[in-house]
Amino acid sequence: MSLRTKFTIYISFLILLVILGISFSIFITQRRLLLKQLEGSRQNIYKDFTYTCKEALVVNDEIQILNTIRSIIKTHNPAIVYSGYISPAQIILISTRDEGHEDHFRAHIYREEKPSVRDFLSPKNEKIREFSTPMFISGEYRGTIKAGFSQSFLESEIKKGVVTLGKRVLEVAILSLLGGVILASIIAYYLNKPIKALAKAANEIGSGNLDSKVSIRTKDELGSLGKTFNEMAQKLKELDELKDSFVSSVSHELRSPLAAIDGYCDFLIEGFNRNMPREKQEKSLKIIKDATVRLTNFINNILDIAKIKAGSFELRRTSINFYELAEEIVSLFDSLAQQQKKKIVNQVEKILPNINADPERVKQIVTNLIGNALKFTPEGGEIAVGAKLEENGQFIQGWIKDTGPGIPADSLDKVFDRFYQVKDGGMKKPKGTGLGLTIVAEIVKLHNGKVWVESDLGKGATFKFTLPVYKKEESA
Numbered sequence: 001m002s003l004r005t006k007f008t009i010y011i012s013f014l015i016l017l018v019i020l021g022i023s024f025s026i027f028i029t030q031r032r033l034l035l036k037q038l039e040g041s042r043q044n045i046y047k048d049f050t051y052t053c054k055e056a057l058v059v060n061d062e063i064q065i066l067n068t069i070r071s072i073i074k075t076h077n078p079a080i081v082y083s084g085y086i087s088p089a090q091i092i093l094i095s096t097r098d099e100g101h102e103d104h105f106r107a108h109i110y111r112e113e114k115p116s117v118r119d120f121l122s123p124k125n126e127k128i129r130e131f132s133t134p135m136f137i138s139g140e141y142r143g144t145i146k147a148g149f150s151q152s153f154l155e156s157e158i159k160k161g162v163v164t165l166g167k168r169v170l171e172v173a174i175l176s177l178l179g180g181v182i183l184a185s186i187i188a189y190y191l192n193k194p195i196k197a198l199a200k201a202a203n204e205i206g207s208g209n210l211d212s213k214v215s216i217r218t219k220d221e222l223g224s225l226g227k228t229f230n231e232m233a234q235k236l237k238e239l240d241e242l243k244d245s246f247v248s249s250v251s252h253e254l255r256s257p258l259a260a261i262d263g264y265c266d267f268l269i270e271g272f273n274r275n276m277p278r279e280k281q282e283k284s285l286k287i288i289k290d291a292t293v294r295l296t297n298f299i300n301n302i303l304d305i306a307k308i309k310a311g312s313f314e315l316r317r318t319s320i321n322f323y324e325l326a327e328e329i330v331s332l333f334d335s336l337a338q339q340q341k342k343k344i345v346n347q348v349e350k351i352l353p354n355i356n357a358d359p360e361r362v363k364q365i366v367t368n369l370i371g372n373a374l375k376f377t378p379e380g381g382e383i384a385v386g387a388k389l390e391e392n393g394q395f396i397q398g399w400i401k402d403t404g405p406g407i408p409a410d411s412l413d414k415v416f417d418r419f420y421q422v423k424d425g426g427m428k429k430p431k432g433t434g435l436g437l438t439i440v441a442e443i444v445k446l447h448n449g450k451v452w453v454e455s456d457l458g459k460g461a462t463f464k465f466t467l468p469v470y471k472k473e474e475s476a
Helices: 003-058 062-075 101-106 150-208 221-273 276-309 322-339 358-377 434-445
Strands: 081-084 092-098 116-121 128-136 138-152 318-320 342-348 355-357 381-391 393-400 449-454 459-468
Touching: 003 081, 003 128, 003 138, 003 150, 062 081, 062 092, 081 101, 092 101, 128 150, 128 342, 138 150, 150 221, 221 276, 276 434, 318 358, 322 342, 322 358, 322 381, 322 393, 355 358, 355 459, 358 381, 358 393, 358 434, 358 459, 434 449, 434 459
Parallel strands: 342 381
Antiparallel strands: 081 092, 081 138, 116 128, 128 138, 318 355, 381 393, 393 459, 449 459
């Protein structure tokens, strides 16, 4: 069953429940109103009857009383079954709705000392409600008047009114239900349409079409979902492109050193038979060693990413003098920087407090950032390593600044993404696999620090990170 059908059925069911609830409430209310109205009308009829009889008794006009008794029967037939009067001398005047039935009700015409109301069944099993009122004029008893109203007629009138109302309510209910079903179907269509579009686009993405997008222009949750879906699709496309770039870079990173190792191994083997000079052997072995180191570093990066993703990347924190660590790494890179006609300097303050971190991982952070800076800094450029204590005194902020081409503004928040490589900024082709900065960011986060980059395009970039200050109580 489709979502549209389910939604239509669900809404229709809710509308039906609402209609039934409203209808029941209307029936109960209308029945009470009709009962109250008919009983009020009966009270007024009996009140007028009593008033007219009392006026006749004031002038001792029994003929007028008899006419009043007959008139009320005639006027309100079939609501009144009988009416009567009994004088102090036990003279009974009676009139009935049905001719020839006076004797059935004559026994009910007797003297009363106070007003009363009683219910009984007539010989025809008709429900009767009898009202009795003793008549006193100037404190003197002048007789009793009575009127028997048909309760069966009252109930039948109520039933007729309810039935009539029921027919109208049923008509309105049917029209409302049809309208509700149509409206629910229309709403379901407009709600289901973007969902179907999302499902179709999701299937296309699952089939490999990462250019698939949805066009949902509403400003509600579905519109927000469509926007998020498009952003997800764009991100997947970017990741797919990064994956392709990574595969290409990995192929290059593996092929180049392996080719060098393979070639120089053959060269050495041939050289043994030709008495190759020692200098050439050392040079060949040095190239093989460099290629091996390059492969080792590359594999270590892959393993580090896998450990970070698996949550098994361990830290062994201790107290570290950041100046000494920076000085050591700058010394290691100094000869390479000179070979590339670049300058690298240590600007870390010597008086900084120690940091609480894993020394090998901090070296990895600084090494990766300096190596990245060397790749992008042109000849004659400078790389500076610096650090300072943040104002809160809880973290030391370190940075590596270069004088390279800089990073475009739209890439600043992406450079730490896995496999991402800046393709602008004056570089013809990205260098490396795009894992170095990702590892830096993950290691900094594991130390509860943060990492970011600032750059002016054409003026270089500054990679900054924070690491926690070492506290004596943390070693306890």
